[in-house]
Amino acid sequence: MLLMVLPAVGLLAVFYYTPILGSVIAFQDYSPYVGIKDSPWVGLANFQWLMLDASFWDATLNTLSITAFQLVFYFPVPIMLAILLDSIVRPRVRLLMQSIVYMPHFFSWVLVVSLFQQMFGGAGLLSQILxxxxYRGIDLMTNPDTFILLVTAETIWKDAGWGTIIFLAALAAIDQNQYEAAAVDGAGRWRRMWxxxxxxxxPVIILLLILRLGDALNVGFEQFFLQRDAVGREAAEVLDTFVYWRTLLTGEWSYGAAAGLVKGVVGLVLIVIANKVAHRFGEQGIYQRT
Amino acid sequence: MTTRAYRTIPAWAERPSPAGRAAKAAVLTLIAAAILFPLYMVTLTSLSTQEAVSAAGGLVTRPSPGHLSFAAYRELFAGGVVTRAVLVSLGVTGVGTAISLAVTVLAAYGLSRTGSLLHRPILFLILLTFLFVPGMIPSYLVVSSLGLIDTYWALILPSAVWAFNLVVMRAFFMNIPREIMDSARIDGAGEFRILWRIVLPMSKGVTAVIGLFYAVGYWNAFFNAVLYLNDTSMWPLQLVLRQYVLQGQSIYAGQSGESIVAGQNLPPSLAVQMAIVVVAMIPVLFIYPFVQKHFTKGVVIGAVKG
Known part of the structure; x- marks a missing residue:
């Protein structure tokens, strides 16, 4: 039995747990030529620099704004779409629609951003028609002011359909007799929905809402990485891209490790809090109380 | 579960009004069009001649007979950067998916036997990966210190096990009745044999879906190549897509000064760019229908619920 588990555990040990241990370089002035053992320890200096770094706070603010915006304008979309799909009477139409809306989830972000560029970029279809x-053509792909709308539209296009799965399951679990009883008592279509x-x-909505809040610092790395150059740092820098550009490219290893560690620890705390809240609501959360 | 199929509207429900039905049909058509129409235009443009693209002033929206051509694809596959990138992506996807599936199936089966040695601590170590994400820098340093920079292993090994897939698969295995495996054990079958001969044949659906998740993950992987491959001649397709389509770079890009398509030194035409998009899309479109039916059989619902 242990033998079967060994390859998976080995891979996780090397590529997951070793990097966690390697995070100690956040407390060093690490140099790859000297190695972890001989690099000087600097205590919390990297974290102090980070707290004074305006571009770190800009990236944090961007990340949180995008999370908040998408909570309002993305989060309800799969719910509404699921209710719509569930109301389709003919099974074949329903299956067809499900196949279509799930599909974009399987495209890469490079592909999705490329498609949006072909539609809404300076040389895209929208400009072409205008x-x-x-009229004058417009380029929505490089406009920092509308960037938050653009990324939300991209997220809706790619993932709203896939996001319906869990709601469709919940809808299928609702006892149909309730609807019948309500209809007999004179409740119309909208009252039954309400x-x-x-x-x-x-329960599903609360669970996903809480999980999203626990995941507030993650807004999808590749999507922003791909568009940061076109839109500019001010609008498109999020925490993950901050680590990449600010540190990996400049060779400030310890500084980047510090930023990554802060994000990881805050993320961990948020998830634990979110789970506590989920338990308070009587929901399962992602791990159970033991 | 999602295929709960009522062929008729239940007797107690009101008949939908013609206007309501029309509105619903219109909304559904609009949603389907928003997803399919961009794909259609991109494909059509990739199949159009230079004249058709110039006449349209960009993406071709309507097919014009006599202006269809496979020239863009002939150029792409005549050798050069794109041909090689496709081969790299296919290779990484094939090898990676095989490794990931094998490791995941073995571990999921091993951990589905509750009460075996170290079962709980190992499960805990795997579940912990949901909670904390190690930083990009330490991960890079590990890959680098193993000497994996500029090797294809860097695109496979660090992301070979997805804890989520492992947990889904384990949950599925745990639902298989114990008695079946116990009787095989009494008959003297070893664990590997039970897994191969009994458990896997009973789990075709979930294996197909998890395989699709891994394969799509490898095919679409982008950032790990940015991080771990300095040698542009090793680039997978997604990076080529970004460079030539998203950034619209001309041909001299690439350290080797090689052209994107053999024997051509101009920026790629729109048709060629769109052909790259289609090539990146096709494997997904091709596998998807075969696996998609399992989504609706509740595999994924179980998966998403964990």
Missing amino acids: REHG HITLPGLR
């Missing part, structure tokens, strides 16, 4: 009708469908979805 120019044909005598009093049966939404309460039926409530």
Whole structure:
């Protein structure tokens, strides 16, 4: 038995647990030529620098704004879409629609951003149509002011369909007799949705909401990495891209490790808090109380 | 579960009004079009002649007979950067998926036997990976100190095990009735044999879905190549896609001064760019229908619920 588990445990030990131990370089002035053993220890100096670094706080603010914005404008979309899909009567139409809306989830971010560029970029379809009708073309791919709308639209296009799966499962678990009873008592379509469908979805909605809050510092790295150059640092720098550009490219290893460690620890704390809240609501959370 | 199929509207429900039905049909069509139409235009443009693209002033939206051509694809596959990138991506995806699936299936089966030696601590170590993400820098240093920079192993090994997939698979194995395996054990079958002959054949659906998740992950992987491959001649397709389509770089890019398509030294035409997009898309579109039916059989629902 142990033999079977060994390869997986070995891979995790090397590529997951060793980097966690390696995070000690956040407390050093690490140089790859000297190695971890001989690099000088500097205590919390890297973290002090980080706290005084305006671009770190800009990246944090961007990350949190995007999380907040998407909580309002992305989060409800899969719920509404799931209710719509669930209301399709003909099984074949329903299956077809499910196949279509799940699909973009499997495309890479490079592909999705490329497609959006072809639609909304300076040489894209939208500009093409505008120019044909005598207007000036617009380039939404490089405009920092509308960037948050753009990334939210991309996220909706790619993942809203896939996000319906868990809600569809919850919808299928709602007892159909409730609907019948309500209809017999004279509740119309909308009242049934309000009093049966939404309460039926409530546990899943609360769970996902809490998990999203626990994951507030992660907004999808590749999506921002790919668009940061076109839009500019001010709008598109998030915490992960900050670590990459500010440190990996300049060789300030310890500084980058410190930023990564701060993000990891804050993320861990948020998840633990989110789970506590989930338990308070009587939900499972991602790990159970033991 | 999602295929709960009522063929008729239940008797107690109100009949939908014609206007309501039309509105719903319109919304559904709009959603489907928002997803499919970009894919259609990109494909059409990649199949269009230079004249058709110039006439459209960009993406071709309507097919015009006589202006279809495979020239862009012939250029791409005549050798050069794209051909090699496709081979790299196929190779990494194939080898990576095989390794990931093997490791995941073995570990999931091993851990599905509750009560075996070290079962709980190992499970805990795996679940912990959900909670804490080690930083980019220490991960880079580990890969680098193992000498994996500028090797294809750097694209496979660090991401070979997804704890999520492992947990899903284990949950599935745990639902297989104990008695089946116990009777095989009494008949003298070893654990590997039980896994191969009994458990796996009963788990085709979940294995297919997890395999798809891994394969798509490897095919789409982008950032690990940015991080771990300095040698642009080793680039997988996603990086080539970014460079030539997203950044619209001309041909001299690439340290070797090699052209994107053999024997050409101009920026790639829109048709060629769109052909790269289609090539990046095709494997996903090709495998998807075969695995998709398992999503609706509840595999993924179980998966998402964990």
